[in-house]
Amino acid sequence: MFQLAYSAMENAYAPYSRFKVGAVVRGKNGNIYGGCNVENAAYPQGCCAESSAISAMVMDGETVIDEVCIIATGDALVTPCGGCRQRIREFAGGHVPIHICGPEGLRKSFTLSDLLPASFGPENLGE
Ligand code: THU
Numbered sequence: 378m379f380q381l382a383y384s385a386m387e388n389a390y391a392p393y394s395r396f397k398v399g400a401v402v403r404g405k406n407g408n409i410y411g412g413c414n415v416e417n418a419a420y421p422q423g424c425c426a427e428s429s430a431i432s433a434m435v436m437d438g439e440t441v442i443d444e445v446c447i448i449a450t451g452d453a454l455v456t457p458c459g460g461c462r463q464r465i466r467e468f469a470g471g472h473v474p475i476h477i478c479g480p481e482g483l484r485k486s487f488t489l490s491d492l493l494p495a496s497f498g499p500e501n502l503g504e
Contacts, residue, residue: 378403378446379478381411385426386448389413393420398455401446402425402465404439427461431468442469445489448478454485456472462493 378401386399391414412429427447432472434442445465449455454477457465465475471490476483490496 378407378444379448380484381409382448382478383480385411385413385430386450389426390415390486391418393418394431396449396451398426398447398449400448400457401466402427402430402434402442403444403446404434404437405441405443406439408434408437409435409479410434410437410439425458425461427457428464431464434468436472440468442473444473445469445475447475448480450480452479456487456492462489463496465489466493466496466498503504 382399382401386397389397391397393416401409401411403409410430410433412426412433415427416423456477469489473489474486475489476486478484
């Protein structure tokens with residue numbers, strides 16, 4: 378997962394923030410899906426790496442996430458933004474690990490519940 382996240386980060390399109398992010402989700406089917414952030418000159422139209430990875434997974438017919446890996450450069454711990462925590466929540470339970478990496482490797486692992494406690498999800502709609 379780390380290798381795919383790293384190469385996704387390298388291919389990120391981030392000419393405005395210059396902040397490249399790579400994300401990988403592992404589906405229940407065992408496959409891994411990568412994504413990178415893709416920015417836009419109309420700034421709000423950009424999309425996050427996690428969002429791209431989730432789209433690739435859903436396009437492949439998988440709708441259950443078992444593990445997440447995110448990588449970015451810089452010294453800070455780059456945890457998913459609030460919107461992406463909710464996007465992950467759509468397809469993942471609270472126990473799902475989210476590994477936060479830098480270019481050197483793993484920095485810290487969280488669960489989705491750590492990052493999005495008492496969350497709202499499909500179950501709230503009776504799904
Ligand atoms: N970004 C992500 O791709 N994922 C996150 O969870 C945090 C932020 C991207 C969005 C934007 O292209 C750049 O990082 C700076 O915010």
